[in-house]
Amino acid sequence: MERLSVGSGSSSLDDATAAGADAARAALAALGGVEPGLVIVYASIRYDFDALLAAVRGVTGEVPLVGASSSGQFTDGDYLPPGSAVSVMVLGAGVYRFGAAAVTGIGADVAGAGRELARRAMDAAGGDTTPHSALMILADGMAGDMQSLLAGMYRVTGARIPVVGGAAADDRTFSGPYVFFGDRAMRDAAVAVWIGSDRPLRVVSRHGWQPQTLPMLVTKVDGVVVEEIDGRPATDVFHEAVAKDTAARSELFANAIEGWHTGHSFGLIEPDGTQLIRAGVLGEDGRLRTFVPLPEYCAVQIVSAAQDDLLKAGEEVVDEALRGIADPAVLLVFSCVARSDLLGDRAAEESALLHKVSGQVATFGYYTYGEFARSTGVAGYHNATLTAIAL
Incomplete structure (x- = not known):
């Protein structure tokens, strides 16, 4: 299987337009001229999201874009604390089939929103025609029971589709998180990316508690x-x-x-x-x-949870996520803000360790208000846990 091309960039500039353009240009440049297939944006709520997303799309064009507000981010080992930055990753087209979708008003019928979101994401990817698939979910976790959102999705996909992702955060302000879709920042909403693949996709989670x-x-x-x-x-x-x-x-x-x-x-x-x-x-x-x-x-x-146990769980996630995968390009990671709180002044060690253990594989993620991770088992929504998928 051809190796996925990836590029990432981040910016801590104060102006939303300048920060968005700066991070997007760095990510696109690192893609090395490959046609982009998906843009992922994580950002502090200190930014004007209308201006931020417009600036990112001014660089990346009409490529499907998803993302979420965060409580800190990490990219290739660099820890970006809450309230500081925007991070952009661009995934190249052609290796995986990406289908992005969004639903709003999820709090009124969380399970129904999950069903509709799964249908839209699958349709956006051209239907369930690849041998293997996974769903990446970013959602406003304050809008309702996220386990019900997953249950709704599985009414459409069946239990064979692994799920990974995170609940959007808001720099610990509890003022309300946002998810991003195209040039829109939305509350009471969820976005999903259907990932179609020629090889199996594995979702891994560990917590260390x-x-x-x-x-x-x-x-x-x-x-x-x-x-x-x-x-x-x-x-x-x-x-x-x-x-x-x-x-x-x-x-x-x-x-x-x-x-x-x-x-x-x-x-x-x-x-x-x-x-x-x-x-x-x-x-x-x-x-x-x-x-x-x-x-x-x-x-x-x-x-x-002890700090060393939390960090050891990160090593285990990387090891299992990359095991047996030929030439992986990126590890998409979702870590709970509770983990960074528990790690305290050692919070930066988690992102550095993930990237070190990953070797030549890029790492990209953010700190969430809850994590989606399910390949088998009954439940798939977690707290204080680290989850990942390798592409």
Whole structure:
């Protein structure tokens, strides 16, 4: 199979027009004259997106463009912290068949939006005619249950199509994220890219979180509110697992971002024994919430993460994503902003490590508010996890 041509660029210029054009020119120049097939843009919400996207398309032309607002980005080992930059990647045409699509108003019917998005992306790629395919999704994760978005997609594609991607972010401001499609920046929306391929496409995810309790049953939920675990108040169970004394319990809230103690989460136990991470939010009202509802009577453990374990998970993702693939060109990566929060002043180590382990393969990604990753298993929407696909 012919090797994909890729080019990337980034800019931290303050002016949106100048930054967009600067990053796009660098990406297109690195493509080496190959016809572009897809443009991916990740950007801080500090930019005027109308001006930014117009500037990018002024360089790349009418090539399909998708993207998302971020909470930091990384390109070829360089870490771009939240609020700082725009990154552009251009993928060459001809090796893969790309079909880009968008849907708006997803919050009104998340599953229905997933069905429509999958249909549109498949149609944009000319139908499901290649031997292998994958879907890359970028979505406003604040608009609804992203697991339902995936469920809607699988009503159209079937379970054989692997999915990768991330929920758009907003530099931790919680003012609302955006997704990009062509020259438009949209909220309450999702975009997808159908990737048609002559060879199998593999989606990989790892998190590095370790269990701190024995398995427990979630015995009562109300939407995203976890009310009981093992028949006891869920907040009490969570506190006991995280903090053993009053001082530690105070630290639980002192370290929180919008009530989320990123050092401890739920590990939802999958049928194969792996854990799907679900972040826990302790609100001022004393209730324990998750970003995605936990199924009633599911088995969970309280998990925590050490910095070295998080970085080791990155190595494992690269190793598995590239294993057995002849001459890969790029690793498209999606990492949760919770990971960069946990890594703290070591946050730049993740992007540097990913690129070092990837060798001659380009790396490109952003920090998300949730990750899409599913090849097998029941669920496909994650928190505090690193996901990737190699092309």
